[in-house]
Amino acid sequence: MQIREATDADWASIRPFLQEIVAAGETYTYPRDLDEPTARAMWMLSAPSRTVVAVDDDGATVLGTAKMNPNHMGGASHIASASFMVDPAHAGKGVGRALGEYVLDWARAEGYRAMQFNAVVESNVRAVALWQSLGFEIMTTLPEGFLHPTLGYVGLHIMWRKL
Known part of the structure; x- marks a missing residue:
């Protein structure tokens, strides 16, 4: 697997699974009926933020994607998010x-002091476990902060780690 900067051409590969994930309504706070132009603008970030893709070894298949950016502005601009x-x-x-791991390395190299995830859905146990294994802590949970399509209201974690 390789991770590289996303290009405009990658959007055609990202869009189908992004739309599938968003429409399922289980893990993202985005509107389930997110239209394509809005989705593209939200995901395909420009500098100083960044969007990357993970591709298979021959570079032909996009396996996943990440976007990374400052989480806050001004006096809190030393906190990254992704x-x-x-x-x-x-x-x-x-x-x-x-x-x-790539995003954490990017944030360190860019001089961020910490990374914060603002909305990790509590029922997304695989993601919560992954972030905890990478050193993130659950700082707080907003009770019933997310309306899951089948589970009803579930908590929404704010997760953080120092870099």
Whole structure:
């Protein structure tokens, strides 16, 4: 697997699984009916933020993607954030972990002092476990902060780690 900067051409590969994940409504706070232009603008970030893709060894298949950016402005601009999506067809193969490690390295290299995830859905136990294994702590949980389509209201974690 390789991780590289996302290009405009990669959007055609990212869009289908991004739309599938968002429409399922289980892990992201995005509107389930997110239209394509809005999704593209939200995901395909420009500098100083960054969007990357994880591709298979021959570079032909996009396995997942991450976007990374400052979480806050002004006096809190030393805190980074990131979002991740792995194509469900490639889940469980270490793509999320590789993207997570990449993003942490990027944030350190950019001089951020910490990384914060603002909205990790409590019922997304695989993601919560992954982030904890990469050193993130659950700082607080907003009770019933997320309306899951089948589980009803579940908590929404704010997760953080020092860099």
